[in-house]
Amino acid sequence: MSGDSIWIIGASMTKFARYEDQDAVDLASKASLEAMADADVSIHDMDVLAAGTLFQASTSMGQRIQKQIGQTGIPAYNVSNACATGATAIRTVYLSIKAGEADMGIAIGVEQMGKMGLLSGGTKTERNVFEPSGRYGAVMGVDGFLGTETMPGVFAQAGMQYAYENNGVGFEQFARVAYKNHKHSTLNPLAQYQKEFSMEEVMGAPVQSYPNTLLMCCPTGDGAAAVILVSEKKLRSLSLETQKRAVKISASVLTSDPFVESGQVQPDVNTLTKNAASQAYEMAGLGPDDLDLVELHDCFATAELIHYDNLGLCEPGGAGDFIDSGKPFRDGSMPVNVSGGLISKGHPIGATGVANVFEVATHLRGEAGDRQIEGAKVGLAHVIGLGSSCGIHILEKAS
Amino acid sequence: MSEQVPIVDYLVLEESPYLEVNECTNCAARFFDRRNACASCGGTDFVRTRISNQAVLTSFSIVHRAAPSVPVPFVSAIVKTDDGTSVRSNVVGLKDPMDAELGMNLVLATYSCGTDDDGKECIAFGYEPV
Numbered sequence: 001m002s003g004d005s006i007w008i009i010g011a012s013m014t015k016f017a018r019y020e021d022q023d024a025v026d027l028a029s030k031a032s033l034e035a036m037a038d039a040d041v042s043i044h045d046m047d048v049l050a051a052g053t054l055f056q057a058s059t060s061m062g063q064r065i066q067k068q069i070g071q072t073g074i075p076a077y078n079v080s081n082a083c084a085t086g087a088t089a090i091r092t093v094y095l096s097i098k099a100g101e102a103d104m105g106i107a108i109g110v111e112q113m114g115k116m117g118l119l120s121g122g123t124k125t126e127r128n129v130f131e132p133s134g135r136y137g138a139v140m141g142v143d144g145f146l147g148t149e150t151m152p153g154v155f156a157q158a159g160m161q162y163a164y165e166n167n168g169v170g171f172e173q174f175a176r177v178a179y180k181n182h183k184h185s186t187l188n189p190l191a192q193y194q195k196e197f198s199m200e201e202v203m204g205a206p207v208q209s210y211p212n213t214l215l216m217c218c219p220t221g222d223g224a225a226a227v228i229l230v231s232e233k234k235l236r237s238l239s240l241e242t243q244k245r246a247v248k249i250s251a252s253v254l255t256s257d258p259f260v261e262s263g264q265v266q267p268d269v270n271t272l273t274k275n276a277a278s279q280a281y282e283m284a285g286l287g288p289d290d291l292d293l294v295e296l297h298d299c300f301a302t303a304e305l306i307h308y309d310n311l312g313l314c315e316p317g318g319a320g321d322f323i324d325s326g327k328p329f330r331d332g333s334m335p336v337n338v339s340g341g342l343i344s345k346g347h348p349i350g351a352t353g354v355a356n357v358f359e360v361a362t363h364l365r366g367e368a369g370d371r372q373i374e375g376a377k378v379g380l381a382h383v384i385g386l387g388s389s390c391g392i393h394i395l396e397k398a399s
Numbered sequence: 400m401s402e403q404v405p406i407v408d409y410l411v412l413e414e415s416p417y418l419e420v421n422e423c424t425n426c427a428a429r430f431f432d433r434r435n436a437c438a439s440c441g442g443t444d445f446v447r448t449r450i451s452n453q454a455v456l457t458s459f460s461i462v463h464r465a466a467p468s469v470p471v472p473f474v475s476a477i478v479k480t481d482d483g484t485s486v487r488s489n490v491v492g493l494k495d496p497m498d499a500e501l502g503m504n505l506v507l508a509t510y511s512c513g514t515d516d517d518g519k520e521c522i523a524f525g526y527e528p529v
Contacts (some may be wrong), residue, residue, distance in 0.1 A: 117509035128516040135432035137408025144469035147487035164501040210461035258440040262485035
């Protein structure tokens with residue numbers, strides 16, 4: 001065990017839902033106070049705070065949270081990085097500790113989306129005069145004329161590209177991912193939806209963007225999550241109980257999308273994930289075979305399938321066989337998204353990258369209740385935000 | 400005949416319409432928009448280059464749900480031209496959207512997509528089965 005490891009000593013998330021009586025600051029404060037209570041520390045122990053939110057990125061979220069949980073004057077970083085926002089908040093605290101500026105800090109992710117519907121597309125405006133504007137000299141919004149700008153469609157295309165390149169991948173394999181995650185969610189009381197659906201129901205649900213049906217798309221919603229990070233030195237000064245429940249961050253990686261030829265027309269969610277995974281495995285001195293569970297970014301069923309391959313969970317090109325084999329089910333050899341994933345647990349964007357670290361940490365601590373993966377010692381949490389950005393954390397149980 | 404404008408400036412409306420890119424003179428990376436420097440190599444010199452109208456369907460999605468202003472369903476497509484450039488557009492000219500097939504051969508096609516208050520006609524492009 002290296003002497004400069006960074007550890008998680010507290011973690012919490014609110015149930016993901018649609019909250020009408022609480023705002024984003026309420027949710028973030030609740031998660032923060034619970035994470036500090038979980039770690040048996042207080043706001044006075046925090047040397048740094050990072051708050052991630054996408055849709056309220058310009059609202060000084062960190063400072064607004066401090067007004068509810070304690071204004072101690074520490075540096076507050078407000079972080080926004082698409083769907084990798086939460087992972088970026090964690091890395092902000094991680095880097096502050098690595099740099100020696102802090103011994104302990106809190107990373108918070110929060111979002112309040114309500115029923116937001118499609119998050120993009122429909123830029124088509126009824127302009128009365130066709131004049132070229134923007135970097136493409138467009139005379140009108142092009143969504144629907146030059147392909148789709150919606151997320152279900154963009155991620156459908158990412159999956160279909162994989163189907164084009166690999167045999168044995170099609171509608172049924174994508175649907176099985178959603179079937180699995182809905183099934184998993186029934187054991188997670190923190191999930192936005194906890195309802196099992198049959199394969200027929202998944203495949204027969206209204207098509208959003210083929211091959212993604214409604215039950216293969218994550219919902220919008222509200223929620224927050226928080227984690228408390230400490231240096232190794234600080235950890236050794238804390239109670240034996242805290243040390244026993246601590247979870248080691250064996251790898252913390254953030255990548256952006258390197259140039260690929262097709263990237264200007266279809267975001268490449270593969271290369272940056274593969275790069276982040278190889279860096280994370282090297283940093284942790286571990287490989288995919290060492291993982292006991294994975295929480296990966298299943299914003300759509302088509303996305304989860306291709307990330308099996310990107311994270312090295314299956315043979316190259318073998319993601320279709322992998323889901324068909326049952327391996328990523330909770331009773332399989334490589335449980336993936338036992339929380340229910342974004343598809344069922346929900347995806348309040350800024351919270352997601354912290355919530356998946358909470359999920360993995362909770363299993364490693366043996367505190368996941370009905371959904372516990374027995375004997376879990378190592379887990380991986382992955383998020384990807386279009387633009388693009390990929391965050392991966394590998395966590396290990398204290399030995 | 401009314402005045403016509405292309406939906407985007409990289410669609411060139413000649414008798415036989417085609418797409419044009421900004422090609423990096425150093426590494427040959429191609430961009431539909433203007434670039435301050437090449438995202439692939441950092442070069443700053445570009446040349447306007449015509450790309451092939453022939454293409455293969457490498458990915459698609461049949462979009463049934465979109466913003467209210469966007470007519471559905473339509474087949475959103477990523478195609479690869481014979482000379483290796485990926486393009487995002489729609490597959491057009493199919494009897495049924497479910498007839499779209501990965502790997503099918505396509506060719507650039509143009510069509511009218513609206514008229515403005517001055518009577519100016521907008522021309523969009525898609526790819527239709529060969």
